[in-house]
Amino acid sequence: MRYRSLLNKTKFQVLVILVLCIQMLGPQQWLPISSVNSEGITGTEPKITITSPKSDEFSNVANVIISGTVENYIAGMTISIFIGAEKKGTSYIVNGNSWSITDVFFPEGTHNIEARLVDADGITVASTTITNLTIDFPPAIKFKDLDEGGFSNSHSIELITEPNATVQICLKDCTEEASSTWITVEKNSSEKWIYTNPQLAEGPQTVYARAIDLAGNVGTPQGITYTKDTLRPTIVLGSIVPAYTEDMTQVSIDTEIKFRVSDANALKEVDIDKSISVTSNGKDVPGDIKYNSDTKEISFIPSVKPLTRSTKYNVFISPLGVIDSAGNSAFPKFWSFTTESTPPITDAESGQKLYEIDYNGKNGEKVHRESPHAAYADNVNVCVNCHNTHEARNQNLLEQKQNSENGNTDKHVDDYCMACHDGTVAPMPENSQARHKHSAAIDIAGKPSGSSCASCHSPHNESSEGNPNLAPDQITYTHDSGILKDDKPVGKINSKEQLCESCHESGLGELFAQSEVDVEYRVFQYKKNISAIGIYEDFDLCLRCHNLNTKNKYSKIADIASYYNNLTEETKKNYETNPELSYSDREFTSDEMQFSKHIIKAQDGSPLAGHLPCAECHDTHGSNNIKQLNTSLGHSNIKSFTAEDKNETEPDSQVVKVNIGGKEIEFKLLSDKKERDFCLACHSDGKTAVYGVEGKKYESTRPEHTAYPSEPCSFCHGRGANKVERALSAAHAPKTGMVPE
Structure with missing residues (x-):
């Protein structure tokens, strides 16, 4: 008790x-009263943790499940997720030690995530944070500058995706299982993914691409089907009416000016109006341009028809107007023709047209033109237009008699040509008024002549389709060994050196018929940008004078033929041993490439597969530049060039003295600086092209170029014993650069 x-x-x-x-x-x-959790364990302060995801993790989905644990909670508490001050998802009502929020969505990027434990009064009693959670979705990828079903004129495919991804491309067997067919595309120096494959075939292509990000997410492959077309449209001049030959003359005033386009794909018709321009006498010829999409023919219809007689017309096909669906533009083309001076001659009774020359071919029929100097076989009276039988004093009967009263003096031979070719009766030769003209001439015997015109045009020839400009011709006849003259076998006679008429007064036709195999007839050629193949005979109108034999006779005449004699008509025939072989399509040999760096294969549809034509650098009738050099060089990205020899402080030319046969001969060359300027017109930036072939770009940092900055190009790229020979060599057949010893 x-x-x-x-x-x-x-x-x-x-x-x-x-x-x-x-x-x-x-x-x-008063100390806080400890709450009792669901398991009846007494704790201290509330505590919250995030167990998933963890700091520095990656996620490839936007919907991230946030989960964790909580301790020392009391009834009514909730958990909320925050990114900064922004709440994400639905609050979780705490009813146990584990919690999970499933409706939290994040944008791509790196995030810091905070979980807050909040009591019934809205007061945060505990929180926790994870850092650097990176949300990285499977990367999307797309093709830049490519459209489904579209065209591309590039060998490259550019792809776009998120930074730091790995890009892969697939051209065939593009499945997950066939992983070996996926090609990794490395970034270039511009931080772009560009896949380049020049071997990718022309035509329809189906390509797939995918990206893989740093999280290892493989994006869904994207495919595209397009047409690869890197080929520029080709201008086909064979469809022109009349059929094209260089510098046609006697062309019908009713002729059509047209061409055909060869291309696998359609043209952009919106640009067709820019395709053709026609000029005459420096002025545009007005007209309309028509396009036939079925035949791909483009025609120029002059506003005023017919064309003017005895007039030269220049035709230019512009790449700005001939563009295919892939954006490829045609190579530029240009040609000229001169209209007839007189109408066709017809027979009074039958109405049949005389002097058969197939120039027009319109609607299938032949149209005939009178020879510009008339037909001598039918009317010898036309001879008096140039020859004076009774008053002339020289052997060719060309000179007028001296007349002191009216002041007449002996006429120069070319005066007879220019009497008509002054723009009145016949067109004036282009650039004939230029400061520098082809004044040198040679007669039939190979001697210097008084007529520059007649050295390239034979006034006695009759115009024909194969020889519209009356170029000189020749007959080579090999006589039977038994035919003697002055007790010696006659052998082979070339009409260039000796006229047949010097021995035979008549019956030549019969004689030739008897020995047809021994007779060879040819017209000296001067082919240009449309018809030249690049063999010696294409340029023999020039080379018949500019050769070694003539140089040996007349030391100041340059030997150009030696730079062209490796490719001839014979080499062409030897190559084309069957109809399937084309000389123009052949692959060049190493010997050809070493012989001349100006041997090229045309890429613009022209047949050239050999030496550059003379006309690419020289103007035929005259130029304000010395050596009759062109004032415009190249077919595309054309460059201007002047060498007028005017500047006294820095002349465009130089005089070089060379010892030939014990004599000191003076030659006029371009100055060293002007020679470099001339070569760099095509080679400065690698963009100027002839026949679709771009000139190799000049490398200014090359050691040889920096070591010899003031030397002419011929110093290394020419061959020869002196400066004149090296200059000729570098201009006509440049070699691989070599510093002379």
């Missing part, structure tokens, strides 16, 4: 002390 009373007394004392303490300390000093 006494023990129980003592116990009750003790309890009372403890209670009194407790009440006193509460009164003395106040409620604010």
Whole structure:
């Protein structure tokens, strides 16, 4: 009993002390009452953790499940997810130690995520944060500058995706299993993914691409089908009416000006109006341009028809107007023709047209033109236009009799040509008024002649389709070994050196017929940008004078033929041993490439597969530049060039003395600087092209170029014993650069 009373007394004392303490300390000093969790364990402060995801992790989905644990919570508490001050997803009502929020969506990027434990009064009682959670979706990829079903004129495919991804491209067997067919595309120096494959075939292509990001996500492959077309449209001049030959003359005033386009794909018709320009006497000829999409023929219809007689017309096909669906533009083309001076001659009774020359071919019939100097076989009276039988004093009966009363003096031979070719009766030769003209001439015996015109045009020839400009011709006749003259075999006679008439007064036709195999007839050629193949005979109108034999006779005449004699009609025939072989399509041999760097294969549809034609550098009738050099060089990205020899402080030319046969001969060459300017017109930037072939770009930092900055190009690229020979060599057949010893 006494023990129980003592116990009750003790309890009372403890209670009194407790009440006193509460009164003395106040409620604010009272320790928090620990809550009891669902398992009945007594803790201290609330605590929250994020167990998934973790800091510095990657996720390839936007919907991230955030989960974790909570301790020491009380009823009514919730958990919310925040990125900065922005709340994400739905709050979670705490009902156990584990929690999970499933409706949190994040944009791509790196995020810091905070989980807050909030009581019923909205007060945050605990929080936790994870850092650098990177949301990285499977990377998307797309093709730049390519459209489904479209065209591309590039060997390259550019792809776009997110930074730092790995890009792969596939051309065939593009499945997940066939991983070996996926090609990794490396970034270039411009931080672009560009796949380049020049061997990718022309025509329809189906290509797939995909990207793989740093998280290892493989993006969905994207495919595209397009047409690869890197080929420029080709201008086909064979469809022109009349059929094209160089510098046609006697062309019908009713002729059509047209050409055909060869291309696998359609043209952009919106640009057709820019395709043809026609000029005459420096002025545009007005007209309309028509396009036949079925035949791909483009025609120029002059506003005023017919064309003017005895007039030269220049035709230019512009790349700005001939563009295919892939954006490839045609190579530029240009040609000229001169219209007839008189109408066709017809027979009065039958109405049949005389002097058969197939120039027109319109609607299938032949149209005939009178020879510009008339037909001598039918009317010898036309001879008096130039020859004066009774009053001329020289053996060719060309000179007028001296007349002191009216002041007449002996006429120069070319005066007879220019009497008509002054723009009145016949067109004036182009650039004939230029300061520098082809004044040198040679007669039929190979001696210097008084007529520059007659050295390239034979006034006695009759115009024909194969020889519209009356170029000189020749007959080579090989006599039977038994035919003697002055007790010696006659052998081979070339009419260039000796006229047949010097021995035969008549019956030549019968004689030729008896020995047809021994007779060879040819017209000296001067082919240009449309018809030249690049063999010696294409340029023999020039080379018949500019050769070694003539140089040996007349030392100041340059030997150009030696730079062209490796490719001839014979080499062409030897190559084309069957109809399937084309000389123009052949692959060049190493010997050809070493012989001359100006041997090229045309890429613009022209047949050239050999030496550059003379007309690419020289103007036929005259130029304000010395050496009759062209003032415009190249077919595309054309460059201007002047060498007028006017500047006294820095002349465009130089005089070089060379000892030939014990004599000191003076030659006029371009100055060293002007020679460099001339070569760099095509080679400065690698963009100027002839026949679709771009000139090799000049490398200014090349050691040889920096070592000899003031030397002419012929110093290294020419061959020869002196400066004149090296200049000729570098101009007509440049070689691989070699510094002379």
